[in-house]
Amino acid sequence: MAELHKIIANVKEALGVATPGNAHDAAATAVPVSPSAYRAELTSTFARELEEVGGKFVGILTPAEVSSRIVSLAREIGAKSVAIGRGLASDMDAIGEALERADIRIVRTVAVADVERAAMRSRVADADLGIAEADFAIASTGTLAVVSTAERPSSLTLLPPASLAIVQIDRVMPNLAEALAALGADGVAANRLTLITGPSRTADIEKRIVLGVHGPKSLHVIVVWPQDD
Amino acid sequence: MPEFPKADFFESSLAAVGDHDLQRKLESASARHLDHFAQIKAEFPAYEDEREKAHRIKTEAIAHLDELLIELTSKLEARGCRVFFAENAKQARDYIVKLAQAKGARTVVKGKSMTTEEIDLNDAFERVHIKAIETDLGEYIVQLRGERPSHIITPAIHLSKEDIGQLFAEKFHTEYTPEPEKLTAEARSRLRTIFLGADLGVTGVNFAIAETGTLVVVENEGNGRLSSTMPETFVAVMGIEKVIPRLEDLSHFLEILARTATGQKLTTYTSFITGPRREGELDGPREMHVVILDNGRSAMLADPVLREALNCIRCGACLNVCPIYRRIGGHAYRSVYPGPIGSIVSPNLFGSAAGYLPFASTLCGACKDICPVKIDIPRILLHLRWKESNGGHQLKWPRAIERARRGARRFAATARHPRTIRALGRFAAMMLKPFAHNGYLRRMPGPFGNWIKYRDFPRPRPHKRPPG
Numbered sequence: 001m002a003e004l005h006k007i008i009a010n011v012k013e014a015l016g017v018a019t020p021g022n023a024h025d026a027a028a029t030a031v032p033v034s035p036s037a038y039r040a041e042l043t044s045t046f047a048r049e050l051e052e053v054g055g056k057f058v059g060i061l062t063p064a065e066v067s068s069r070i071v072s073l074a075r076e077i078g079a080k081s082v083a084i085g086r087g088l089a090s091d092m093d094a095i096g097e098a099l100e101r102a103d104i105r106i107v108r109t110v111a112v113a114d115v116e117r118a119a120m121r122s123r124v125a126d127a128d129l130g131i132a133e134a135d136f137a138i139a140s141t142g143t144l145a146v147v148s149t150a151e152r153p154s155s156l157t158l159l160p161p162a163s164l165a166i167v168q169i170d171r172v173m174p175n176l177a178e179a180l181a182a183l184g185a186d187g188v189a190a191n192r193l194t195l196i197t198g199p200s201r202t203a204d205i206e207k208r209i210v211l212g213v214h215g216p217k218s219l220h221v222i223v224v225w226p227q228d229d
Numbered sequence: 230m231p232e233f234p235k236a237d238f239f240e241s242s243l244a245a246v247g248d249h250d251l252q253r254k255l256e257s258a259s260a261r262h263l264d265h266f267a268q269i270k271a272e273f274p275a276y277e278d279e280r281e282k283a284h285r286i287k288t289e290a291i292a293h294l295d296e297l298l299i300e301l302t303s304k305l306e307a308r309g310c311r312v313f314f315a316e317n318a319k320q321a322r323d324y325i326v327k328l329a330q331a332k333g334a335r336t337v338v339k340g341k342s343m344t345t346e347e348i349d350l351n352d353a354f355e356r357v358h359i360k361a362i363e364t365d366l367g368e369y370i371v372q373l374r375g376e377r378p379s380h381i382i383t384p385a386i387h388l389s390k391e392d393i394g395q396l397f398a399e400k401f402h403t404e405y406t407p408e409p410e411k412l413t414a415e416a417r418s419r420l421r422t423i424f425l426g427a428d429l430g431v432t433g434v435n436f437a438i439a440e441t442g443t444l445v446v447v448e449n450e451g452n453g454r455l456s457s458t459m460p461e462t463f464v465a466v467m468g469i470e471k472v473i474p475r476l477e478d479l480s481h482f483l484e485i486l487a488r489t490a491t492g493q494k495l496t497t498y499t500s501f502i503t504g505p506r507r508e509g510e511l512d513g514p515r516e517m518h519v520v521i522l523d524n525g526r527s528a529m530l531a532d533p534v535l536r537e538a539l540n541c542i543r544c545g546a547c548l549n550v551c552p553i554y555r556r557i558g559g560h561a562y563r564s565v566y567p568g569p570i571g572s573i574v575s576p577n578l579f580g581s582a583a584g585y586l587p588f589a590s591t592l593c594g595a596c597k598d599i600c601p602v603k604i605d606i607p608r609i610l611l612h613l614r615w616k617e618s619n620g621g622h623q624l625k626w627p628r629a630i631e632r633a634r635r636g637a638r639r640f641a642a643t644a645r646h647p648r649t650i651r652a653l654g655r656f657a658a659m660m661l662k663p664f665a666h667n668g669y670l671r672r673m674p675g676p677f678g679n680w681i682k683y684r685d686f687p688r689p690r691p692h693k694r695p696p697g
Contacts, residue, residue, distance in 0.1 A: 049494070111509030120511055121459075125425065141495040150509035158454050176495070177480040185476045188501055189304070189441035192458075192513055195499035200451040203491065204367035204383060205409040206254075206390050207261050213366055213413055214420065215451030215498070 042139045042172045043223050049142030053198030054211055055219040060169065062227055066090065067098035070131070070164065073220060074104055077162050079128035081105035085152035087133040089168050090224060095131065111150035121155060130160035130216070134167040134196075136182060137223070140175040141197055144221065145183065148192040157196060163216035165196075169225040237563055238585055245557035251387055255558055258386050259549045265492025266546070266599075273488065282481045284603040287540040290473050294530065297439040297472045298521065304442025308504030310517045318348035321522050325431065325464055326353050328518060332462050334359055334428035340446065340453035341365035342433025343381055343543055344466045344522060346565045347578060350431070361431075364420050364452035366413060373400055379559030381566065382490050382545035387558050420452070430456035430514065434467035435542070436482060440475045442503060444519065447486065449497040457502055463514035465502065469526050470539040482542060485601040490544040525578045534612040538573045540602045547596035547606060553589055562586065569596040569606045576613060587613035658689040 040060075047057035061069055074082055082104055084096050096106045107123045124130065132152055136145040144165050148154035157163050173179040176195075180188065187193075200215030211217050245251060270276050290297060302312045315321035329337060337354060339345060339361055351372075354361040363372040367384035370393055371377065378384030385393065394407040397415060406412065432453050436445040444465050446453045457463050473479065487493040506513030529535045548554045548568030559567035564575040564583055572586035587610045596606040644650055664670050665688035673681045 053493070053497070109511060112511055113509075114515070117511060121425065124511075125421075143495055148510070148512055150507070150511070153511035154454065154458055155512050158451055158458075175480075176483060177477070180476055180480055185441050188438075188443055188476055189308075189503060191501075192503060192506075193501035194454065195495065195501075197493070197495045197497050197499075199497070201449050201497055202366045202413060203449075204365070204370065204385055205388075205393055205412060207258050207383065207386075208390075208409045210409050210413040213417055213450035213452070214364070214424075214455055 039169050039172065039225075042174060043137075043169060045139040046137050046142055046172055046223075047221075049140065050198070050219075050221055051142075053142050054201065054209075055142060055198045055221060058164075058220050058222045060223045060225050063090070063224055066166065066222060066224060067095050069222065070095055071098050071102045071104075073164065074099060074129055075102070077129060077218070079104060079162065081107060081127045082129045082131060083107040083109060083124045083127035083156055083160060084131045085109045085133070085156050086149075087152075087166070088135065090133050090166050092131070092133070109151055109153055109156060121159075124153075124155045125159040127160045129162045129164060130156040130158075131164045131166070132156040134165045134221075135171065135193075136179045137167045137172045137221070138174075138176055138179045138195075139172055143176070143179075143195050143197040145179050146194050146196060147183075147187075148194065154192060154194055157194065158215050161212065161216055162218045162220070163196075163199070164220045164222070166222045166224060169223050172223065238561065238589070241561040241563060242557045242589070245561040251558050252556060254387055254389060255555050258383065259555050262492065262549045266489065266549075269488045269492050269494070273484075273494075276485070276488070279481055279485050280601055280603055283485055283542075283601060284540065286473060286478045286481060287542075287602050288537075290478075291470065291530065291536060291539050293474070294469065294472065297474060298469060300439040301437050301442060301472050302521075304439070305504070305519055308442055310442075310504050310519050312519045312521060315348075315520055315522045315524070317524050318522075321348045321466065321520050321524070322350055322353040324520060325350060325466070325518075326357055326359070328462070328464065329354065329359055329429050330357060332428060334462070336423060336427045337361040337429045337431060338424055338427040338452075338456045338460065339363050339368075340430070340432030340456040341368055341384075341448065342431065342466060343565060344433045344468055345431060346378065347524065348466070348522065350466075362420070362423055362427075364424070364450075364456060365448070366416055366450060366452075369416055369420065370396065373397075377560070377565065379567070380545060380548060381543055381559075381568075381571075382548075387560065424452075424455045424459050427456075427460045428462065430458075430460040430463045432456050432463075432465055434465050434471050435486070436479060437467055437472045438474075438476055438479060439472050443476075444502045445479065445483075446500045446502065447483070447496040447498070448500075449491070449493075451498060454498055454500055457500060457514070458512040461514055462516045462518070463505075464518045464520060466520045466522060468522050468524070470541075486542055486544055489546040489599065489601040525580075529574075529577045532612075534609060535573070535577065537604050538570070538577075538609055540604050541570050541574070542602055543570075544601055546599045546601065550595040550599050552591055552593060552595070562589070569610070570604070573606065573609050573613065576617070581617075584613075584617045587611075587617060654689070661689055 050057050082099055084092055086092055100106055107127050112120045134144040134146045146157055199211045199217055199219045200213050201209055201211050202213045203209050305312050313324050337359055351361045363369050370385045373396055380386040390407045390409055393412055394405050397412055398405040432446055434444045435447045487496045505515055505517045529539055547570050551569050554568045562571055564571050566574050575583040575586050590610050592607045594607050664672055668688055670681055670686045
């Protein structure tokens with residue numbers, strides 16, 4: 001990923017276009033080449049901003065690579081149980097099965113009746129990793145926009161100590177305004193939406209930054225690039 | 230609301246000025262903050278532009294506040310929220326406490342909210358033996374100490390990590406550690422248990438979007454998310470001025486709020502809350518209430534100069550740059566809202582007892598320069614001083630001006646006679662000699678006494694010959 005960005009930066013410099021020190025201008029200064037180069041550029045900005053706020057960019061993967069990468073990530077962080085929600089475009093069932101094959105316990109979030117709520121919640125809270133697909137990623141700030149639904153509850157990105165988000169590359173937006181516009185007034189009105197910019201953090205003790213106060217201590221992001229365009 | 234005895238402010242600010250330890254903590258925190266801010270500003274060329282936009286949107290919103298509140302209310306109610314308009318702090322408190330009692334609540338979790346501090350909600354819960362727990366780490370710390378926040382963004386800014394380590398060791402009977410990581414982990418595990426069992430959640434609101442009926446809450450820790458999604462009942466408390474017209478306006482505020490408040494591009498979590506949970510959902514309350522508070526704000530709206538102060542988005546930047554705040558800290562102001570913006574809103578929210586606060590300013594203008602929504606704080610402070618010293622009546626300007634003119638004319642007449650003026654100068658210096666100590670006047674008779682008490686005035690020395 002880092003290499004790709006360097007190349008694009010070099011190309012830009014050669015073209016005499018200033019490198020976007022501020023990703024805010026990413027949309028305006030993007031080189032008008034193929035849509036895939038534009039997406040790669042946005043994703044590299046997103047990756048840089050994500051890392052700056054303490055998140056970890058796992059990489060751009062093809063759909064086929066996702067499951068095995070998640071299994072190895074779960075092993076790296078020593079996860080014994082993983083909470084997983086329903087996907088948007090990603091096949092979360094396949095990911096869940098791959099994790100189960102690797103002897104990792106899976107908590108699938110499904111619609112719950114009020115009486116089952118507490119039980120489901122403590123299972124999600126006890127998981128070592130929560131996996132959710134994000135609706136959008138925002139390049140300029142390294143942010144994820146995640147809508148909470150019955151099968152993809154907000155708890156997935158909040159309760160477990162580690163969080164993993166998957167986002168489709170065509171859902172990486174240049175900035176906040178465009179992401180909100182893509183969701184639309186109706187989309188925002190109808191849903192519980194959360195913008196997530198890095199892991200949970202505080203600077204309340206002598207302004208020293210500490211990660212993982214109430215939410216996850218680590219945040220990992222995979223961008224999925226279907227190679228059909 | 231806490232009392233604001235006038236003498237108290239002078240005493241507490243004098244004590245704070247003498248507290249060098251406090252100043253060291255304030256200076257290091259403010260300096261670090263300003264560094265972050267300068268860096269962010271340099272990296273964000275659109276900053277000035279965004280400030281201008283935010284100022285425009287807020288001014289427009291405040292001008293149409295009535296319509297926007299109606300729109301917001303109908304949208305919230307359509308989503309199943311119950312909206313309550315509270316004219317004053319007591320009405321808001323009573324509503325929330327009665328609700329908690331009706332639900333049989335024993336534990337209340339609170340996200341960071343200055344508005345609930347303003348209405349003194351915690352004390353109201355305590356009186357009916359409901360435990361209200363502050364869950365923002367800084368607020369949790371000051372609550373454990375039985376204090377109030379000293380900064381609207383960093384409530385525990387007046388404490389060192391050693392202070393906090395000792396506090397935790399005492400309260401939890403654990404081993405002393407000054408490590409921020411370990412202290413944070415301790416707080417996390419204690420608060421997590423509380424969150425999962427809490428009956429009622431309360432948070433403030435940063436922005437309310439009229440168009441969509443959405444309440445937006447920004448935070449870094451995740452406690453706001455937990456407070457608004459875990460308990461069965463959730464109450465959001467907001468001032469009437471928090472409403473903005475459209476969804477598309479929001480990004481302009483989010484782009485500047487985090488930058489000026491904490492030096493981040495965006496806060497870690499921004500929650501968009503639209504109503505109670507739907508069928509089958511795990512997260513969100515079964516019942517959601519929105520308390521919309523006036524408490525003096527509509528009176529500010531009615532004053533054409535003061536109205537601008539309703540643009541405030543509570544970022545706390547004006548505190549960090551204020552030379553007074555940086556010397557005395559937040560507690561000395563004796564108000565929930567300290568610093569320059571606090572000196573403006575406090576007299577209006579808490580009554581004339583806080584009327585001395587607009588005088589606690591050098592009018593240097595640093596607050597105006599940093600304000601992300603461009604509030605002309607010095608101008609409003611002067612306006613409030615005028616109102617305060619005027620007692621609401623017509624000031625006797627003509628007489629004062631005439632007196633000053635007469636004095637100046639007399640001085641001009643005397644100054645034409647060098648010998649007379651030198652003699653008068655020598656006489657004054659001689660008369661002041663008994664009041665001097667170490668080269669400075671330390672006390673003075675009559676009305677001059679108060680002036681000298683807070684200012685250094687060098688002892689006048691007679692010249693043998695006129696200079697020059």
